[in-house]
Amino acid sequence: MLITNTLYYFLALIIAFAVTVAVAPKTIQFLKKLKFGQSILEIGPNWHKSKQGTPTMGGVMFILAVIVVALIFCRDLKVIISILMALCFGAVGFIDDYIKVVRKHNQGLNVKQKLVLQFIVSAVYLWSMTATGNMSSVIYIPFVSHGFDIGFFYYLFSLIFIVGVVNSVNLTDGIDGLAAGVSTPVFLFFAVAAILCGSRDAAIYACALAGGCLGFLVFNFYPAKVFMGDTGSLFLGGAVCSLAYALDMPLIIIIAGLIYLIEALSVMLQVAYFKRTKKRLFKMSPIHHHFEMSGWKETKIVFVFTGVTVILCIVAYFGISAWYMI
Numbered sequence: 001m002l003i004t005n006t007l008y009y010f011l012a013l014i015i016a017f018a019v020t021v022a023v024a025p026k027t028i029q030f031l032k033k034l035k036f037g038q039s040i041l042e043i044g045p046n047w048h049k050s051k052q053g054t055p056t057m058g059g060v061m062f063i064l065a066v067i068v069v070a071l072i073f074c075r076d077l078k079v080i081i082s083i084l085m086a087l088c089f090g091a092v093g094f095i096d097d098y099i100k101v102v103r104k105h106n107q108g109l110n111v112k113q114k115l116v117l118q119f120i121v122s123a124v125y126l127w128s129m130t131a132t133g134n135m136s137s138v139i140y141i142p143f144v145s146h147g148f149d150i151g152f153f154y155y156l157f158s159l160i161f162i163v164g165v166v167n168s169v170n171l172t173d174g175i176d177g178l179a180a181g182v183s184t185p186v187f188l189f190f191a192v193a194a195i196l197c198g199s200r201d202a203a204i205y206a207c208a209l210a211g212g213c214l215g216f217l218v219f220n221f222y223p224a225k226v227f228m229g230d231t232g233s234l235f236l237g238g239a240v241c242s243l244a245y246a247l248d249m250p251l252i253i254i255i256a257g258l259i260y261l262i263e264a265l266s267v268m269l270q271v272a273y274f275k276r277t278k279k280r281l282f283k284m285s286p287i288h289h290h291f292e293m294s295g296w297k298e299t300k301i302v303f304v305f306t307g308v309t310v311i312l313c314i315v316a317y318f319g320i321s322a323w324y325m326i
Helices: 002-033 046-051 059-073 077-101 111-131 152-172 178-197 200-220 229-246 250-256 258-277 287-293 298-324
Strands: 138-140 147-149
Touching: 002 059, 002 178, 002 200, 059 077, 059 200, 059 229, 077 111, 077 200, 077 229, 111 152, 111 229, 138 152, 138 250, 152 178, 152 229, 152 250, 152 258, 178 200, 178 229, 178 250, 178 298, 200 229, 229 250, 250 258, 250 298, 258 287, 258 298, 287 298
Parallel strands: none
Antiparallel strands: 138 147
């Protein structure tokens, strides 16, 4: 059985990688034909102007790959609900991208519209998981071998936490290859965690996501031929959360996905510090732009942030191992 399941995991990763790579050339060509090019904000680094017009909404490539793998292998209702949740976040991102590139409104959906849609998706997900008996109000803390039932507050916390994490992943998608690069080890970690949990379908889902990200990096690594857009980054954020909740380990995101949270925290600190002092705490936020403006090349930032995430995922593994020794 172990050999059989291992083959499934390997196939999920390879199929997702292959589908993403296979559909990429035609997708990029199609996006160029429709003139779905990325608009570069004036507040961004000056050298990003050369990226103006690079096709965006490329996240549809790895989203398609995950759907293909799910249709072939996944039958667990909990995992199917989780995939649908990620797809709904991707749909919110698609609407945002559509407004940006087709309607030519550079900001896309406004903050209120985005948050309302994201909270609705999160609330429906939490209700669906609870109604089908796939979620309880017990929360597990990394490195602690037992959980705590916090009742109603679990759902209130989860509602805010999911939206926060999804937007943190979105903020990480700011330079070529960063979001996909950081997300790959995160999804591989969840694949290992799912295997420890005995959740075959969740492991397959995680492997498909890792394979899709790797396939996307072939075209998104510097210099990028395509960007994932909010379509891709919000889908990845939803996927990270859906895996964590499907495996009953949401707090592990704080360790394995710490880079995402640091990106979001850097924005909040920058805004708060500027309001208080009228000075900048960082040269630019999110923090990957600070390093970029400090002289780091995009490739160096991607390698360092991804390497740090690999280390964090190893730490996260030890953080959950106590839960399987009960």
